[in-house]
Amino acid sequence: GAGVSQSPSNKVTEKGKDVELRCDPISGHTALYWYRQSLGQGLEFLIYFQGNSAPDKSGLPSDRFSAERTGGSVSTLTIQRTQQEDSAVYLCASSLFYTATNEKLFFGSGTQLSVL
Amino acid sequence: GNSVTQMEGPVTLSEEAFLTINCTYTATGYPSLFWYVQYPGEGLQLLLKATKADDKGSNKGFEATYRKETTSFHLEKGSVQVSDSAVYFCALSPSGGSNYKLTFGKGTLLTVNP
Numbered sequence: 211g212a213g214v215s216q217s218p219s220n221k222v223t224e225k226g227k228d229v230e231l232r233c234d235p236i237s238g239h240t241a242l243y244w245y246r247q248s249l250g251q252g253l254e255f256l257i258y259f260q261g262n263s264a265p266d267k268s269g270l271p272s273d274r275f276s277a278e279r280t281g282g283s284v285s286t287l288t289i290q291r292t293q294q295e296d297s298a299v300y301l302c303a304s305s306l307f308y309t310a311t312n313e314k315l316f317f318g319s320g321t322q323l324s325v326l
Numbered sequence: 327g328n329s330v331t332q333m334e335g336p337v338t339l340s341e342e343a344f345l346t347i348n349c350t351y352t353a354t355g356y357p358s359l360f361w362y363v364q365y366p367g368e369g370l371q372l373l374l375k376a377t378k379a380d381d382k383g384s385n386k387g388f389e390a391t392y393r394k395e396t397t398s399f400h401l402e403k404g405s406v407q408v409s410d411s412a413v414y415f416c417a418l419s420p421s422g423g424s425n426y427k428l429t430f431g432k433g434t435l436l437t438v439n440p
Contacts, residue, residue: 214369241426252330253415253430260426269427301370315428317362317369 212236214318216302222324223292231287231321235304242285243305243315244277248298256300259285260307292325299323328353332416332431339406339438347401347434349390349416357418358425359383359392359399364413364433373401373414406438 215234223229235242244256255269259279270276274292279285289296299322303315333348351357361373361383374383376392376399383390388403399416416431 243426245428245430250432252432253417253428255427255429258426266426303370314372315370317371319367319369 214302214304214316216300216318216321218321219319220322220324222326224326225294226291228288228290229292229323231289231300231302231323233285233287233302233304233318235283235285235302236316237283238306239304239316240282240307241305242279243303244285244287245301245303246298247301247320253301256287289323292323294325297323297325328357328418328420328429330416330418330429330431332414332434334432334434336435336437339436341408341438341440342405343438345401345403345406345410345436347414347416347436349399349401349431351397351399351416351418351429353397353418353420353429355421356394357420359390360417360419360428361388361390361399361401362415362417362430364415366412370415406436408438408440411436411438 217232240261242259245253257277258266274290277287299320301320303317329352358377360375362370363373364370374385376383379394381392390401413433415433417428419425
């Protein structure tokens with residue numbers, strides 16, 4: 211597709227279960243970002259991938275969160291032992307490359323995660 | 327740390343009304359400033375940006391001027407349309423090596439009635 215694709219669009223899970231959220235960036239984009247939007251809050255940076263460089267994981271809120279990006283394309287965000295406070299919209303974005311002039315980000319529509 | 331504060335919504339206007347959504351920021355150095363928009367059912371998309379003081383970003387009739395003296399980046403449009411109904415997010419990108427880490431405001435929901 212032409213845009214950033216995220217799946218699933220909605221995920222309902224029980225507390226304590228693991229979940230995987232998927233992001234397909236725009237083809238050719240080397241930079242990929244994950245953000246989280248909790249109810250009534252702004253978007254919160256989680257993790258950043260750029261090419262083959264080590265990712266910046268400084269925004270991950272706990273060690274229950276992890277992410278990988280395979281082959282420089284698709285990314286998966288995994289949340290282990292989900293808690294109710296993990297309920298949020300998880301947004302993925304990609305950009306053509308990282309430059310000092312702040313490359314334009316293209317966002318997916320997000321995954322709405324609800325932890326019961 | 328960096329932060330962005332934008333006026334809380336929701337904002338409801340009639341078509342052709344003047345729009346202002348206030349945004350102020352806290353950051354060290356010289357951040358870049360952005361407005362992103364999220365239309366119903368769609369992902370966030372960049373509306374406009376300004377990368378240095380006194381720059382004016384503009385797009386689709388919207389404008390915002392980077393005011394370092396007041397640390398502000400208010401969004402304005404002279405005559406809104408129903409199709410402008412969306413959530414608007416102000417954001418900053420810090421200067422320096424971590425400028426990929428955008429800091430966003432909480433968003434302002436705008437509804438324009440015919």
